[in-house]
Amino acid sequence: MERAARCCICGSRITARFWACAACEAAYHLTGLFAAWPDWAKALKANEQRERRRAANWREYTIVSLDACPEAERLAYGDANDDSLAG
Numbered sequence: 888m889e890r891a892a893r894c895c896i897c898g899s900r901i902t903a904r905f906w907a908c909a910a911c912e913a914a915y916h917l918t919g920l921f922a923a924w925p926d927w928a929k930a931l932k933a934n935e936q937r938e939r940r941r942a943a944n945w946r947e948y949t950i951v952s953l954d955a956c957p958e959a960e961r962l963a964y965g966d967a968n969d970d971s972l973a974g
């Protein structure tokens with residue numbers, strides 16, 4: 888399941904291209920450039936960015952996990968072989 892983008896301050900769901908919702912931007916005066924944000928807001932934004940990146944990576948890892956190999960072999964060769972990938 889894809890992780891929805893969230894406001895890095897209050898956690899409400901927002902469009903992925905934003906880091907803070909409109910209410911938080913107004914409440915904490917975050918309407919200017921990101922470089923002008925206070926340090927605490929930058930830290931929260933960095934945390935949210937890390938979460939979004941991890942959610943994106945998780946999707947990629949599930950595709951290349953060992954559990955997916957029999958299925959990948961079936962697609963590539965028509966059948967799974969007996970190679971021990973874990974050994």
Ligand SMILES: [Zn+2]
Nearest residue numbers: 894897908911
């Ligand atoms: Zn917010």
